[in-house]
Amino acid sequence: MSDEPTYYISHSFYKLDSKWRWMADLAKEESAREVENIIKNSGIRFRSYSTLGLRADADFMFWLAASSADEIQDAVSRLYLTVFGKYILPTMTYLSCTRTSIYTQVPRTLPVVAGDPPRKYAIVYPLTKTREWYLLPEDRRREMMDQHIRVGQKYPGILLNTTYSLGMHDEDFMLAFECDNLKEFQDLMMDLRETEVSRYVAVDTPMITCISKDIVPLISSLG
Numbered sequence: 320m321s322d323e324p325t326y327y328i329s330h331s332f333y334k335l336d337s338k339w340r341w342m343a344d345l346a347k348e349e350s351a352r353e354v355e356n357i358i359k360n361s362g363i364r365f366r367s368y369s370t371l372g373l374r375a376d377a378d379f380m381f382w383l384a385a386s387s388a389d390e391i392q393d394a395v396s397r398l399y400l401t402v403f404g405k406y407i408l409p410t411m412t413y414l415s416c417t418r419t420s421i422y423t424q425v426p427r428t429l430p431v432v433a434g435d436p437p438r439k440y441a442i443v444y445p446l447t448k449t450r451e452w453y454l455l456p457e458d459r460r461r462e463m464m465d466q467h468i469r470v471g472q473k474y475p476g477i478l479l480n481t482t483y484s485l486g487m488h489d490e491d492f493m494l495a496f497e498c499d500n501l502k503e504f505q506d507l508m509m510d511l512r513e514t515e516v517s518r519y520v521a522v523d524t525p526m527i528t529c530i531s532k533d534i535v536p537l538i539s540s541l542g
Contacts (some may be wrong), residue, residue: 323417327390327494328414329395330411330443331383335406348539353403354404354538361393361394368382371532376410414487415490418483422459442497444528445491445492445523447489447523448520
C-alpha cells in the first residue's frame, strides 16, 4: 500500500446567469476579487478554467483538491455566499479521489495538488468500464493496460491525471488530460481507440475541453 495521502478531487462546472452581464463593470471587478480571495484563503488546491463558447451547458470550471470532501463542500459554500455566487448555477460536478493504480503501482502526486502550473488546456473525461472488464483475470487486465500505457508514453507532452470515482460517484474513473496542443490530444485519443482496453469502455462522455484562466480574468471574460 502507498503512504501517499489521499486527496479528494472535484471538477465543478457552472453556468452564469445572464443577469450578471447587466451589472456595472466596477461591481463585477470587485466581485471577481472577492471570489479570488475566498478560494485562495480556503486552504484547498484549485485551478480555474473557462469553457465559454466551448460548451452550451457550462461557462467555467473549478478544479478543487482537498484532503476531505468536507473541505471542498465548505469552499463551494463560501463561493455561493459571494456576490458572484448569486449568479451561478452548477451544471456538472464530478467527485473522485487519488489512489495508487494496481497496474502501475507508482504513486504520483497530481499537479493540481503539488501546485504545479497548469497547461493551457485540460480535457475532463469521466469514464465507466463494462462489468466484463472487472471479471477478467488481473494479469489479463494488466497486460492490456500495459499496451494502453505504452500508447500514452508516445505523447510526452500530454499529462494524465487519473482519479477514482467508483463507490462515490456515477463514474468509475475521472481522467483529466493536460496539454498545450489540442490536435496532439486528438491524435492520442485516436491511438487509444485502437487498444484492447477500449473494448471494455461502457461510457466515456462527456469529454469537456477547458482553457486555463486565473479567476479574475476568467470572471472578467464572462461579460
